[in-house]
Amino acid sequence: MLKKDISFRHMRLDKKNIIVTAAAQGIGRATALKFANEGAKVLATDINEDKLNDLKNENKSIQTMKLDSTNKKDVETFCSSVDKIDVLFHAVGFVHHGTILDCDEDEFARSINVNIFSAYLMTYNLLPKMLKEKKGNIVIVSSAASNVKGVPNRFIYGTTKAALNGFVKAIxxxxxxxxxxxxxxxxxxxxxxxxxxxxxxxxDPVKARSDFIARQAMGRLAQPEEIASLATYLASDESDFVTGTLNLIDGGWTL
Ligand SMILES: NC(=O)c1ccc[n+]([C@@H]2O[C@H](COP(=O)([O-])OP(=O)(O)OC[C@H]3O[C@@H](n4cnc5c(N)ncnc54)[C@H](O)[C@@H]3O)[C@@H](O)[C@H]2O)c1
Known part of the structure; x- marks a missing residue:
């Protein structure tokens, strides 16, 4: 039997304090909006202040703050100002294009920094606040291109996302x-x-676009809002029994 009745909950994230990173565009932005619509108090962060302002204009209840999730000092200052956190939704990531031979030391370090170190920094600084409350929820945006699927020309991207999958299980x-x-x-x-x-x-962008779509078993790409729906489930109490999982949402790409 469920501890609480969550079956017909309207606002699925009612009163939850949620920090969203990489919230200025794409998956992070769609997720911040969805979370706010589900009743969460969203603090949306990104390095792109202009686009954060656009987000705030779309939903005035969303608080925004400029934050580079790879900057140790800035993350420490930001996290020390956070009073209460129920959920961290971390979406910061960078896609490097190429094989190992296209990835020099600087490119290697950049992807490690953006894709892994940012997740470490945010979690390292926010987890103690969750532990104090004996309750907390961390959702990390990884990728099917990881230990799940080898994708051509995604050497360091897939490597870092595989590391994030290990990170999630370890935490x-x-x-x-x-x-x-x-x-x-x-x-x-x-x-x-x-x-x-x-x-x-x-x-050839036209060919690149049709190649991307052709590799999709469903014949289409995902929309950011579809990822936000899964994020809402994982951020809510509906998924209270779910931890350490790698949730594929790929339209059958890895079948
Ligand atoms: N788009 C895809 O097809 C896809 C597929 C699988 C996984 N992902 C992952 O989803 C996540 C989001 O990707 P997307 O395509 O929705 O977003 P995006 O790449 O369009 O936007 C990324 C956002 O992150 C912000 N950002 C970059 N570096 C930052 C930093 N150091 N600190 C704070 N913010 C920073 C950017 O300003 C931008 O607003 C990434 O982790 C990505 O790897 C994306």
Missing amino acids: AIDHIKDGIRCNAILPGTVETPSWEGRVNMAD
């Missing part, structure tokens, strides 16, 4: 008795501004 097992849950979302290809950018950078 989940270490703190399972402390009331902390930690799960990953593994999207396939999502139609976001950065995806548009990757398509437009190709020699």
Whole structure:
């Protein structure tokens, strides 16, 4: 039997304090909006202040703050100002294009920094606040391109996302008795501004776009709002029994 009646809850994230990173566009933005619509008190962060302002204009209840999730000092200052947190939704990530031979030391370090160190920094600084409450929930945006699927020209991206999958399981097992849950979302290809950018950078953007779509078993890409729906489930009490999981949402790409 469920501890509380969650079956017909209207506002699925009512009064939850949620920090969203990479909230200025794409998956993070759609998720911040969905969380707010489900009753959460959202604190949306990103390095892009202009686009954070656009988000705030779309939903005035969302608080925004400029934050580089890879900057140790800034993250420490930001987290020390956080009073209460129920959920961390961490979506910061960068897609490097190429094989190992296209990835020099600087590119390697950049992807480790943006994709892994940011998750470490945010979690390292916010987890103690959750432990104090004996309740907390961390959702990390990883990728199907990881230990789940080898994707051509995604050497360091797939490597870092595989590491994040290990990160999620490690946090989940270490703190399972402390009331902390930690799960990953593994999207396939999502139609976001950065995806548009990757398509437009190709020699033949029209072909690149149709190639991306052709590799999708469903014949279409995901929309950011579809990832936000899964995020809402994982952030809510509906998923109270779910921890350490890698949640594929890829339209059958990895079948
Ligand atoms: N789009 C896809 O097809 C896809 C697929 C699988 C996984 N993902 C993952 O989803 C996440 C979001 O991707 P997206 O495509 O929705 O977003 P995006 O790439 O369009 O936007 C990323 C956002 O992150 C912000 N950002 C970048 N570096 C930052 C930093 N250091 N600190 C704070 N903010 C920073 C940017 O300003 C931007 O607003 C990423 O982790 C990505 O790897 C995306």
